[in-house]
Each structure stands twice: as C-alpha cells, then as structure tokens.
Amino acid sequence: MLYFAIRNGKLVAGLSLLTLLLAVAIVGPLLIPGDPNAYVGLAGQAPSSEYWFGTTHFGQDIFMQFVYGLQSTFLVGALGGGLAAIIGMVIGFSAGYFGGILDEILNALTNVVLVLPTLAVLLVVNAYLGVRSVAVQALFIGLTSWPWAARAIRAQTFSLRARDFTDLARLSGVRTWKIITREIAPNMSSYLFMTFILLFGGAILIGASLDFIGLGPTQGISLGLMLNNAARWSALHLGMWWWFVPPGAGITAIVGSLYVMNVGLDEVFNPKLRET
Incomplete structure (x- = not known):
C-alpha cells in the first residue's frame, strides 16, 4: 500500500496541503x-x-485570527469527526456481528437519528446554550453525524462475519470483541480510515455553518x-476582500484536501482504480 500511496499524486497533494495547514494551526499560535x-x-x-492579511474594521490582525x-477548525473536525467515527464503529460492529434483537434495536436507533434534521437540531441546541465552546460544538456534531457510517459498517460486518477466518476464530474460542478488533476491523481498515476522513470534513463544514x-x-x-x-460588518461592500477571502480559502483548502486525499486513498486501496 505504501508503494502505491507515495506514487499517487492526488493523495500526496492532498496530504501535503493538509499537513501544511495543520502545521500552521499548531506552530502559529506558539x-x-x-x-x-x-x-x-x-x-x-x-x-x-506589518499585517500580512490586513486588519478588520476594528483594527484586529486578520492573519492572527x-x-x-x-486551530479551532481542526479541533472541531478532529473531535466531532472522531466522536462520530467511534460511535458509528461501535454501533455498526455490534449490530452487524451480533444481529438479532440487538441489531433491530441499534438499527432503529440509527434510523431515528438519521431522519433527524441535523442542522436544525444543532441550531436549536446551540441557540439555547448559555456558553458555547469548540468542545461543546464538536460534541453535538459528533452525536448527530454517525448514522450513515454505522449503517455502512454494519453492512460490511454482516459480510465479514460469515467468512472462514471469522468462523475459525470463533471455533477456537476467541472472545467476541477480539474477533471484531483483530479479524473483522483490520479487513475494513481502509474503509474505516476513509470514513473518518469524510466525517472529519463533514464536521468542519457543519461547524463552519454554525459559526x-x-x-x-x-x-x-x-x-x-x-x-x-x-458579513456582519459589510466587508464585501466596503471592498475589504482581505477580511473574508482568507477564512473562506482556508475552509475550502482543508475540506478540498480531505476530499482529494479520499479519492487518492480509494485509488490506492482499490486495485481496479489504481494507476500503474
């Protein structure tokens, strides 16, 4: 996989841009x-x-902002996307492997959350919170963004639990969660990684929309x-393009690099799409 990964232009380009932005987010505040x-x-x-990105209508340094x-945008993506990925994996693996009544209960829960208007729920919750923070925002994004991942992981687990290597591990007396973590999950590692990337980007977009x-x-x-x-202080009408272009370009660059990375990873993991 590494051989094809370092030769995939999309993956290298997306990862390079994302790494650069992440480095700025980590080192910049220091x-x-x-x-x-x-x-x-x-x-x-x-x-x-003196001021690389100019100043705002109130004399604030836009580059510093x-x-x-x-940093805040990456935190929302990592925390919100990570939480959604964990919930989706736990529910998806549990429903797909155990089946039966547990599968019906978890599937019903997934369907309920799936049909909820996520953005509307987040609007109501955020509007009534006295103090809003990055962590609280990421928490609610994670709690509402996992259903599609859970359904996809459940379907994959249904297929893998009937394979010979899973039956052999079960007959050998291996515990259930070890079968899931050591036999089933590794065979889905590429899919799980790409799922996290999509959840990461989705959390960033939802967080930016709320902001x-x-x-x-x-x-x-x-x-x-x-x-x-x-937008509130009419930067566009005043011709202050340096106020709204950098944040817009930053969000676009992060989400775009994640999308390009996901396309590149799909080509790396899928031999039919792999470039020679």
Missing part, C-alpha cells in the same frame, strides 16, 4: 501568542509587511466566525 480579537492597529488596513481560527450564522463559540475565534464578522 510563534504569535496573544489575543486574536485584540485591537492592534488602524482599522481596515490592506495587507502589508486566521492562524487561531485554523457563520452566529452560533459558534462565544469565546475565541474560528474561520466560520471570521466569515460571520466579515
């Missing part, structure tokens, strides 16, 4: 510590050597909140 919402300069300055916003409409964290900054502030 190099430029401070409050990203502090008023540091004159209002509405265009990009310059962008760096800290990247943009004003239901993001009450403290700190994120790329979605930067877009919200730019």
